[in-house]
Amino acid sequence: MPGIDIKDRQRRCVLPFEALPAEVRLLRRAAVTQLSQWGVPTADDVTQLLVTELATNVIKHVGEGSPATLILEWKRERLRVEMHDKGSSLPSVRTVDCDAECGRGLHMVAAMAVDWGTVVTALGKAVWCEIELGSDAVCLRTERAVDALEGYRERGGSVLHGRCEAALEESAVELIADLLHWTSARGLDPDDVLDRAQMHYEAESEAA
Numbered sequence: 001m002p003g004i005d006i007k008d009r010q011r012r013c014v015l016p017f018e019a020l021p022a023e024v025r026l027l028r029r030a031a032v033t034q035l036s037q038w039g040v041p042t043a044d045d046v047t048q049l050l051v052t053e054l055a056t057n058v059i060k061h062v063g064e065g066s067p068a069t070l071i072l073e074w075k076r077e078r079l080r081v082e083m084h085d086k087g088s089s090l091p092s093v094r095t096v097d098c099d100a101e102c103g104r105g106l107h108m109v110a111a112m113a114v115d116w117g118t119v120v121t122a123l124g125k126a127v128w129c130e131i132e133l134g135s136d137a138v139c140l141r142t143e144r145a146v147d148a149l150e151g152y153r154e155r156g157g158s159v160l161h162g163r164c165e166a167a168l169e170e171s172a173v174e175l176i177a178d179l180l181h182w183t184s185a186r187g188l189d190p191d192d193v194l195d196r197a198q199m200h201y202e203a204e205s206e207a208a
Helices: 021-038 041-061 105-112 140-155 165-185 190-207
Strands: 004-006 011-018 067-075 078-085 115-120 125-132
Touching (some): 011 021, 021 067, 041 067, 041 078, 140 165
Antiparallel strands (some): 004 011, 011 067, 067 078, 078 125, 115 125
16 A cells, blocks of 8 residues: 655645455554654544544445545644545435444544535545644644655665655664764764753753
């Protein structure tokens, strides 16, 4: 299940998949990994539920094995989750029978999201919803760090390629090492720079 990450001020990740029960678990895992790489892991639980409900709706109402696409967009204080498929019928919220096993998907989506809707697309339809991340989840420093690491990895060697956590961690280590070389080349004390950075980090963590 390849992901396509489009880098801009509004982070966007596109995850095509086949609407199969086994794929739903992989889709949830891919979504969690992406949120972690963006630095917004606080949305993991709600996002997994939304992904499960939306993907399950595709299986039930469009057809098992049909092609679909999950799109995640991080727009600072909100995360947008879109499910695209080739179905032509727009879903609607209906009265739910409390004893029924089906028909609860959109009610759950509406309950968890701050906004949601459906739209006709060139290939079918999309169901979208947005969840609030909260100010603590959208840290400017974290956002800048993700920007730096992704850009640094793209310019790095083959060791830094890939989208796994290990690749990002290796990028972070290499980036810090290069910054220490940069400070030393300009006559600064690398240990002093690290101490000052640690002081900034601890002060901001205590204030949060």
